[in-house]
Amino acid sequence: CVLAWGGDITAQPAQARTIGVPADGRLTLGRIHQPGFFEGMxxxxxxxxxxxxxxxxxxxxxAAAGAGPxxxxxxxxxxxxVTLAAQRRLSRGxxxxxKAGDTIDFIGGTAGGSGSPVVYLQLRLEGQQRPPVQPDTERARMVPQPLPPPSTPPPADSRSPRFQPSAAESGPPASSPSA
Structure with a gap:
């Protein structure tokens, strides 16, 4: 979000005014799909x-098929x-x-009823920002390593956290005893 009527959105952190597009390139925007986002803006x-x-x-x-990345x-x-790139007005359907750099303007009427549309919210499509690639040695140090199994099992009432391997590491889940 780069503009919101009556407010200074730059005072909000970038994460609060950003909506990511999923990897499959399909996103529905609206109050039900981004709870709190539009209320915040x-x-x-x-x-x-x-x-x-x-x-x-x-x-x-x-993602537009055949239109390029x-x-x-x-x-x-x-x-x-709404208006796309401050030029083309889209009605329902x-x-x-x-493309990157273009805006989607949410438009409405003025409070005075002059009939002139006002942009009350503006979203800008930005290119994907990727974090810098780390050398393999850095990544290797950052990978969590499993803890060795304890030599004696902890007491049943122990509340200390323990390493739980992911499903991929441990294989199929064991069946739990029934009471």
Whole structure:
């Protein structure tokens, strides 16, 4: 999120104003899919009137087939319009393409009723940011190593944490005794 009506979103940490696109490249945006996100962005008193304009399922964003990497197709699922790249208005059911750097503008009417649309929320598509690759020696040191089994089992009432191997390391789960 790069703009929210009536508030300074730069005061919020980047993680609070970022929505990641899953690896499969398909994402539904809306109040039900990102609980708290839109409320956080439109939390100022001046912006509260626009929160109801964000639908529970407002947009679908999906990797655009055949359009190249970093290009996404946006489908408006809501009766409330959006504008792509400050140019193309999408009504319910309309589709359009966005690429890195483009914005999706959520638009609504003004409080004064002038009829001029206002951008009350703006999301910008950014390219994937990957963490720097670490040398293999660094990664090897960071891999947790299993603890050796204790020589004597701890008492049954012991509450100290113990290493539990993952399912992949331990094989199929053992059946638990029934009472």
């Amino acid at each position: 439109l939390g100022s008193e001046a912006a509260q009137r626009y929160l109801c304009c964000v639908s529970r399922s407002h947009l679908e964003v999906a 970093g290009c996404f197709e946006v489908t408006n699922l809501s009766a409330n319009p 309309d589709k359009g393409l966005v």
